[in-house]
Amino acid sequence: MGLSFITFVLYFSSLYVHFSYVNSRSLNDISSAPSLAPTAAITPNVQSCTSKVFNVRSFGAIGDGVTDDTQGFRMAWDSACDSDEPATLLVPEHYTFLIRSIIFTGSCGNGMVFQIEGTITAPDGPRVWPKGTSKRQWLVFYRVNGLSLQGDGVIDGRGEKWWDLPCKPHKGPHRTTLPGPCDSPVAIRFFMSTNVTVIGLNVNNSSQFNIRFDGCHGVYVDSLTINAPSLSPNTDGIHIENTNDVKIYNTVISNGDDCVSIGAGSYNIDIKNITCGPGHGISIGSLGMRNTRACVSNITIRDSVIMHSDNGVRIKTWQGGFGSVSKVRFINIQMDTVRNPIMIDQYYCQIKGRCPNRTSAVRIHDISYQKIMGTYDYRSAPIHLGCSDSVPCTNLTFSDVELWPSQGRNMLNPFCWNAYGDLQTLTIPPVFCLLDGNPGLFPQKTDLNHC
């Protein structure tokens, strides 16, 4: 799903109405920013002696966890942004700053560092969420370039009262789900930004997605810790959408939804050494909702651990839709008591029976599973390849896949439906249901599935 200009204008203008603060700095100097080589190790540069420090407490922020410090943060950001020298906005240790929903924007042309050593905390739930501010997002970075958000501090979303709203799944009377709207704020959102890094922080208890990158180019994430309870709804760890050139390394995530989720328009993503769980595992999708187009390619997820999760590595698409998912590699992933370690679901449907059959689908091809080892929850098939009737999955390759039941000896057979590909080594359990070769091209579909 492309981010059309119209969607963007509508969306951002709604933000604009909600927030009095939008930095009016022109975006012209974006190109004069120093470039951050995404492959180089990006090191925190707060100690740099040439960096000028803008401590939020020097701008009126109190940090007692009770006073609203939003204005102090705005002023510190503006001043740091205006600085001619490399600037560091400092959120000092030992203080807790209560911040309302806020948009940080402006092309601070010098690769600003946003250094969090203390705690930033959100208003405590929907009842006290300030009227007239967005309920969909909390800390927003919009059109920033070369920003580094880093430190050993904590970002506390205080999500508990949001998770318990009666419109959340089974939180209504007698475990019902009352009708919405049911907006809850994403804790940290990067929107239409370039070359951003997020390093070291602890993100706790977001009321919704913890971190979301949307419309960004060049993202480097390293050494984050993200925590929310396993029963907190929609608390995806890191969500990526319409974003390319992303690296996520050395990060530990436990939460109540997907560990990392990758949405439409994402490509060139490298994920290494992440630990997920409890949670719902790593997910590409869901794609193709309401017949939309999705293109996702060149995704590598390697050297990672997924434990006590509903899914391991999953690709999920709705029936209907266009585009494709291709060139995805899952390499060296350790599964520990995962219900569905390897999963393709092209019949994704949130309410069973409510999704009509369709004659198009997001095509899935060139997906490889190498060295996927460990245990699955003994109650369900460890490998589930449910591909579309209209556009089968092709070139699924498996090597060194070894999955054992976490209890007992009862090995469940893989499930395949319209799944074509190749077993390059014997797998445990063997995927005898995988079909050889290629079902032939679907000429009437190729245009629709082209990316």
Ligand SMILES: *[C@@H]1O[C@H](CO)[C@@H](O)[C@H](O)[C@H]1NC(C)=O
């Ligand atoms: C982002 O970083 C890349 C790689 O260093 C560089 O080529 C590009 O110009 C940068 N983009 C911006 C807008 O600074």
Ligand SMILES: *[C@@H]1O[C@H](CO)[C@@H](O)[C@H](O)[C@H]1NC(C)=O
């Ligand atoms: C996160 O929320 C859970 C449940 O509400 C709570 O037990 C835990 O202390 C919270 N963690 C932090 C750091 O606030």
Ligand SMILES: *[C@@H]1O[C@H](CO)[C@@H](O)[C@H](O)[C@H]1NC(C)=O
């Ligand atoms: C939240 O942040 C604190 C640091 O203050 C960390 O010790 C804790 O493990 C985090 N997670 C939860 C769920 O509390």
Ligand SMILES: *[C@@H]1O[C@H](CO)[C@@H](O)[C@H](O)[C@H]1NC(C)=O
């Ligand atoms: C993997 O990430 C963890 C958590 O950040 C870190 O402690 C560990 O050193 C990393 N391992 C490697 C090989 O980089």
Ligand SMILES: *[C@@H]1O[C@H](CO)[C@@H](O)[C@H](O)[C@H]1NC(C)=O
């Ligand atoms: C795939 O993504 C990686 C980064 O994860 C990048 O280095 C590589 O050039 C990309 N390949 C293609 C064909 O674009």
Ligand SMILES: *[C@@H]1O[C@H](CO)[C@@H](O)[C@H](O)[C@H]1NC(C)=O
């Ligand atoms: C959709 O397709 C499935 C499988 O082919 C079939 O069992 C089901 O009856 C169909 N549903 C409708 C509403 O046509």
Ligand SMILES: *[C@@H]1O[C@H](CO)[C@@H](O)[C@H](O)[C@H]1NC(C)=O
């Ligand atoms: C099939 O997938 C493998 C590995 O994912 C890739 O190297 C190969 O190029 C693909 N083959 C075709 C015909 O696309």
